[in-house]
Amino acid sequence: MKETLRTIFSPVLAVFEKGEPAESYRPSHRKILLAVGALFFVLSVVASYMAVNSAQLASLLPALVFGLVSLVSLVVAGLGSDVAVARIWGLK
Numbered sequence: 001m002k003e004t005l006r007t008i009f010s011p012v013l014a015v016f017e018k019g020e021p022a023e024s025y026r027p028s029h030r031k032i033l034l035a036v037g038a039l040f041f042v043l044s045v046v047a048s049y050m051a052v053n054s055a056q057l058a059s060l061l062p063a064l065v066f067g068l069v070s071l072v073s074l075v076v077a078g079l080g081s082d083v084a085v086a087r088i089w090g091l092k
Contacts, residue, residue: 002079009075013084016076022086028087030077037073040066 018092023054044066076084 016084016087025086027083040070068070
């Protein structure tokens with residue numbers, strides 16, 4: 001199942017997995033990235049709810065941005081290698 005998901009999300013993962021191995025990676029970085037992804041998901045849901053209630057189409061833009069950030073964070077944290085997690089944090 002994990003390999004199938006890695007194949008589906010390979011364009012996203014390829015951006016973060018190229019380069020040399022990460023030397024400063026710690027397992028806590030992956031946990032924090034999962035937490036950040038979950039928080040952005042909650043923020044996306046709240047922004048979507050507020051956008052629907054306000055009946056303004058332009059207010060869906062923040063919900064879309066928060067949703068995309070959440071998706072990338074959760075994909076990299078859940079499926080990405082240690083290099084990908086370190087690169088998303090900007091570690092070398």
